Amino acid sequence: MKSVLLVLGLIAVPAVVGYLQPLKPHAKSQVVSLPQHMKVGLDLCPTCIQFTGEAINELLNIVLNLGVVGSCGKVCSLLEQKTGSEALGLVCDLLCDYVGIDEFVKFIQKADLDPFYFCELVKVCPIFENGDAEITELSVTPASGPQGQKTIAFSYTSKNGTGTGEMIVVVETVDGLPIETGFIHDQQPAGSYPSQFNLKAEVDPNCDPTQGFCEQWLPGNYTVRVDVCYGECGSAHPHSKIYDRKQTQFIITPQ
Ligand SMILES: *[C@@H]1O[C@H](CO)[C@@H](O)[C@H](O)[C@H]1NC(C)=O
Numbered sequence: 001m002k003s004v005l006l007v008l009g010l011i012a013v014p015a016v017v018g019y020l021q022p023l024k025p026h027a028k029s030q031v032v033s034l035p036q037h038m039k040v041g042l043d044l045c046p047t048c049i050q051f052t053g054e055a056i057n058e059l060l061n062i063v064l065n066l067g068v069v070g071s072c073g074k075v076c077s078l079l080e081q082k083t084g085s086e087a088l089g090l091v092c093d094l095l096c097d098y099v100g101i102d103e104f105v106k107f108i109q110k111a112d113l114d115p116f117y118f119c120e121l122v123k124v125c126p127i128f129e130n131g132d133a134e135i136t137e138l139s140v141t142p143a144s145g146p147q148g149q150k151t152i153a154f155s156y157t158s159k160n161g162t163g164t165g166e167m168i169v170v171v172e173t174v175d176g177l178p179i180e181t182g183f184i185h186d187q188q189p190a191g192s193y194p195s196q197f198n199l200k201a202e203v204d205p206n207c208d209p210t211q212g213f214c215e216q217w218l219p220g221n222y223t224v225r226v227d228v229c230y231g232e233c234g235s236a237h238p239h240s241k242i243y244d245r246k247q248t249q250f251i252i253t254p255q
């Protein structure tokens with residue numbers, strides 16, 4: 001079973017430190033934050049991906065329910081109403097005005113909920129088919145020990161550079177659904193990209209069992225898998241590819 005992807009909205013740059021928070025299965029896919037400054041023309045691409053990750057479901061509903069859509073203003077104000085987010089309404093207006101309402105609606109339907117594909121269709125994310133990445137390091141420290149914070153270090157190297165895409169980190173747990181999180185990366189030049197994440201391998205004191213499963217981090221073997229992808233990992237759409245995948249293990253010992 002596949003768990004929900006949480007796009008943390010971090011752009012992967014060397015030595016990004018993020019948090020892998022245990023997710024409740026069936027938690028709503030969400031984007032934690034939109035960038036405070038929308039640097040139009042500079043990094044509209046990651047803004048678009050974050051926006052789309054949060055809004056495309058609702059946008060698709062709006063478009064299907066409206067039938068005859070009319071204008072960007074109409075679609076985007078409905079989006080703002082339904083999500084209660086002024087920021088989403090703003091980015092919607094920006095992207096819709098950029099391509100025009102007819103194309104916008106067409107692309108929402110064509111993108112099939114894939115934010116990367118959508119942002120390439122509206123031409124705010126570049127297409128780069130010759131990218132590559134090889135994961136050169138993946139480790140968990142401590143590799144064996146009781147519950148507690150772990151550090152996941154990984155590094156990948158690209159010879160040609162990478163296209164816009166995502167990195168996914170999945171932890172296969174012993175008692176439940178996998179925990180999964182993702183990070184968006186911009187198109188990047190050739191080079192080495194080391195990253196480090198903290199994994200809180202301990203029961204989340206704020207987890208509410210009535211709202212879903214709470215990961216218990218029981219003693220046993222855990223597998224950590226990292227995918228570095230062009231576009232959405234596992235997508236069947238054009239301009240998508242899993243560049244590389246690696247996995248490693250760690251052990252949680254009894255307290
Ligand atoms: C890297 O780029 C060259 C052309 O510049 C291309 O021939 C090659 O296939 C690319 N490598 C990959 C892995 O796509």
Ligand SMILES: *[C@@H]1O[C@H](CO)[C@@H](O)[C@H](O)[C@H]1NC(C)=O
Pocket residue numbers: 219220221251
């Ligand atoms: C974890 O895996 C290793 C090797 O795959 C195995 O030797 C060990 O017994 C496993 N430990 C537990 C607690 O399952």
